[in-house]
Amino acid sequence: xxxxxxxxxxxxxxxxxxxxxxxxxxxxxxxxxxxxxxxxxxxxxxxxxxxxxxxxxxxxxxxxxxxxxxxxxxxxxxxxxxxxxxxxxxxxxxxxxxxxxxxxxxxxxxxxxxxxxxxxxxxxxxxxxxxxxxxxxxxxxxxxxxxxxxxxxxxxxxxxxxxxxxxxxxxxxxxxxxxxxxxxxxxxxxxxxxxxxxxxxxxxxxxxxxxxxxxxxxxxxxxxxxxxxxxxx
Ligand SMILES: [Zn+2]
Numbered sequence: 001x002x003x004x005x006x007x008x009x010x011x012x013x014x015x016x017x018x019x020x021x022x023x024x025x026x027x028x029x030x031x032x033x034x035x036x037x038x039x040x041x042x043x044x045x046x047x048x049x050x051x052x053x054x055x056x057x058x059x060x061x062x063x064x065x066x067x068x069x070x071x072x073x074x075x076x077x078x079x080x081x082x083x084x085x086x087x088x089x090x091x092x093x094x095x096x097x098x099x100x101x102x103x104x105x106x107x108x109x110x111x112x113x114x115x116x117x118x119x120x121x122x123x124x125x126x127x128x129x130x131x132x133x134x135x136x137x138x139x140x141x142x143x144x145x146x147x148x149x150x151x152x153x154x155x156x157x158x159x160x161x162x163x164x165x166x167x168x169x170x171x172x173x174x175x176x177x178x179x180x181x182x183x184x185x186x187x188x189x190x191x192x193x194x195x196x197x198x199x200x201x202x203x204x205x206x207x208x209x210x211x212x213x214x215x216x217x218x219x220x221x222x223x224x225x226x227x228x229x230x231x232x233x
Contacts, residue, residue, distance in 0.1 A: 010221040018217035022210035025203070032203040033072060036096035036196045037088065043188055047089035047101035054105040054182055055083075063108045067091070074100050076107035078122055083108055099197035102183055103204070106175030117170045128164035131157035132215070139222045143229055151226055155219075162219045165212040172208045176201040 045053070051065045063081045067090040068074070074086050083104050089097040110118045135158025142151025179201065183194050 010224050014217040014221050015214070018210070018214040022207070022214050025206040025210035029072070029200075029203040029207050032196075032200045033096050033100075036099070036200055037092065037094045039095045039196065040093050041095050041098050041189060041193055044093050045098065045188070046091050046093050047085050047097035048091065050098050050101040051083050051085065051105045053186075054102060055108060057182075057186070058109055058112070060108060060112050063112070065090075074104050076104050076111070078107075078111045078118070081108070081111075095193055095196050096200050098183070098189070098193075099179065099200040100204075102179035102197070103175050103201055106178035106182075107171070109178060110171065110175060115171075115174065117167055117174070121164065121167045121171050124160065124164045124167060127157070128161045131159070131161035131164075135159075135161055136218060136222065139226070143225055146229075148230075151229075155222060155226060158219055158222065162212075162215045165208075165215040168208055169212060172205055176205060 048065050048067070055061075055063050055065070063083060065083045065085065067087050068084040070086050071088050072086060074084060074089055076083050083101075085097075085101055085104065089100045107118065135154050135156075138150050138154030139158060140154070142148065142154055180194065180198060183189055183197060189197075
């Protein structure tokens with residue numbers, strides 16, 4: 001037995017609950033988004049108009065707003081300085097679209113201001129990408145073939161990936177709180193309209209917490225497996 005009973009035990013105790021939590025979070029965000037996609041905002045503003053409005057009141061002229069394919073595929077691209085809104089948000093006048101557009105534009109404002117966690121997150125992208133795709137496999141190979149070198153390289157790479165998920169949290173929370181503050185300050189919408197925006201954004205935030213939890217559960221499992229292996233050496 002190379003690492004015995006621990007394999008399934010840590011997986012069941014750590015990774016499975018985190019994974020179930022992430023499924024639940026995705027279910028909640030899809031539910032909130034589709035519910036408030038049916039509620040049109042009183043100003044008849046589309047997501048794209050909202051994003052352009054927020055950029056202009058913040059004096060940001062070098063960021064464009066473009067549609068992108070899919071649903072819940074919205075993001076801000078700091079490289080090209082484009083707020084990309086999914087087709088369902090770009091041209092929709094729903095309350096959900098307002099919330100998503102304001103959140104993504106929040107990232108553009110972070111970038112414009114040189115907000116630290118966003119810069120840190122962007123700098124981590126290349127290593128984090130490699131770390132999350134190869135780190136766990138290298139570590140498992142290391143455990144399987146008894147190579148401490150492979151195990152350590154895998155664990156280090158995956159730790160960077162987990163750190164990336166953690167740095168993502170303040171970036172996302174901050175973009176949402178900026179979005180809410182802008183909507184409240186603009187006085188375009190009543191509290192009754194802003195309340196569902198908060199619901200959509202907080203359920204979206206939960207999916208980032210869930211992703212971080214899944215990554216941490218996987219890392220902890222690998223560390224515990226590595227520990228029991230080293231004890232058996
Ligand atoms: Zn975001």
